[in-house]
Amino acid sequence: MKIKKINSKLEKYLVKKNLVSKWKKTKKLLETNLSHPSLNFEKIILNRTVLYSFRLDKKYRGICIFKKNTLEILMFTNHYQ
Numbered sequence: 573m574k575i576k577k578i579n580s581k582l583e584k585y586l587v588k589k590n591l592v593s594k595w596k597k598t599k600k601l602l603e604t605n606l607s608h609p610s611l612n613f614e615k616i617i618l619n620r621t622v623l624y625s626f627r628l629d630k631k632y633r634g635i636c637i638f639k640k641n642t643l644e645i646l647m648f649t650n651h652y653q
Contacts, residue, residue, distance in 0.1 A: 573603050574642045585648055594628045595648075602626065602643060 578586075586592050601608045612627040616635075623646070626634045633651045636643045 573606060575599055575602055576639075576642050576644045578645050582645060582648060589632065589648075591628055591632060591648070594632075598626065598628050598634070 586595050598611065601611055602613075605611075606613045610627065612625075614625045616623040616625055622637070624636050624638070624643075626636065628634055628648065631651055633649055634645055635647045635649065636645045638644075
Protein backbone atom coordinates (compact mmCIF):
# COMPACT_ATOMS: atom_id res chain seq x y z
CA MET A 573 0.00 0.00 0.00
CA LYS A 574 1.29 3.42 -0.93
CA ILE A 575 0.92 6.26 1.60
CA LYS A 576 0.75 9.88 0.50
CA LYS A 577 3.19 12.18 2.32
CA ILE A 578 1.51 13.87 5.28
CA ASN A 579 1.24 17.65 5.33
CA SER A 580 3.30 19.91 7.59
CA LYS A 581 0.42 20.49 10.01
CA LEU A 582 0.19 16.74 10.68
CA GLU A 583 3.98 16.49 11.02
CA LYS A 584 3.91 19.26 13.63
CA TYR A 585 1.15 17.46 15.52
CA LEU A 586 3.24 14.27 15.63
CA VAL A 587 6.26 16.17 16.94
CA LYS A 588 4.20 18.06 19.54
CA LYS A 589 2.64 14.85 20.86
CA ASN A 590 5.94 12.90 20.65
CA LEU A 591 4.48 10.40 18.16
CA VAL A 592 7.06 10.52 15.35
CA SER A 593 8.61 7.12 16.07
CA LYS A 594 5.17 5.54 16.53
CA TRP A 595 4.08 7.03 13.18
CA LYS A 596 7.15 5.56 11.43
CA LYS A 597 6.36 2.10 12.81
CA THR A 598 2.66 2.41 11.97
CA LYS A 599 3.43 3.66 8.47
CA LYS A 600 5.53 0.56 7.75
CA LEU A 601 2.67 -1.66 8.92
CA LEU A 602 0.15 0.25 6.79
CA GLU A 603 2.40 -0.17 3.75
CA THR A 604 2.82 -3.91 4.24
CA ASN A 605 -0.12 -5.35 6.18
CA LEU A 606 -3.40 -3.49 6.80
CA SER A 607 -4.75 -6.45 8.71
CA HIS A 608 -1.97 -6.41 11.32
CA PRO A 609 -3.68 -6.65 14.74
CA SER A 610 -1.84 -3.68 16.24
CA LEU A 611 -3.30 -1.34 13.60
CA ASN A 612 -6.93 -2.13 14.41
CA PHE A 613 -7.71 -0.86 10.89
CA GLU A 614 -11.44 -0.12 10.67
CA LYS A 615 -13.88 1.23 8.12
CA ILE A 616 -16.01 4.23 9.11
CA ILE A 617 -19.01 5.26 7.01
CA LEU A 618 -20.14 8.83 7.62
CA ASN A 619 -22.90 10.28 5.41
CA ARG A 620 -21.86 8.19 2.38
CA THR A 621 -18.20 9.05 2.92
CA VAL A 622 -15.94 6.09 3.60
CA LEU A 623 -13.08 6.79 5.99
CA TYR A 624 -10.69 4.45 7.74
CA SER A 625 -9.29 4.54 11.25
CA PHE A 626 -6.03 3.02 12.44
CA ARG A 627 -4.24 2.89 15.76
CA LEU A 628 -0.96 4.72 16.47
CA ASP A 629 -1.06 3.60 20.10
CA LYS A 630 -3.68 3.07 22.81
CA LYS A 631 -4.44 6.80 22.97
CA TYR A 632 -4.01 8.13 19.40
CA ARG A 633 -5.72 7.23 16.12
CA GLY A 634 -5.24 8.20 12.52
CA ILE A 635 -8.05 8.86 10.05
CA CYS A 636 -7.46 8.29 6.34
CA ILE A 637 -9.09 7.70 2.97
CA PHE A 638 -8.23 5.49 -0.02
CA LYS A 639 -7.55 7.17 -3.35
CA LYS A 640 -6.43 4.96 -6.22
CA ASN A 641 -4.59 2.39 -4.09
CA THR A 642 -3.04 5.16 -1.98
CA LEU A 643 -3.81 6.02 1.62
CA GLU A 644 -4.14 9.72 2.38
CA ILE A 645 -3.89 10.61 6.06
CA LEU A 646 -6.43 13.28 6.97
CA MET A 647 -5.80 13.65 10.67
CA PHE A 648 -4.38 12.24 13.86
CA THR A 649 -6.56 12.47 16.94
CA ASN A 650 -6.68 11.69 20.61
CA HIS A 651 -9.10 8.76 20.75
CA TYR A 652 -10.44 9.66 24.18
CA GLN A 653 -11.30 13.34 23.71
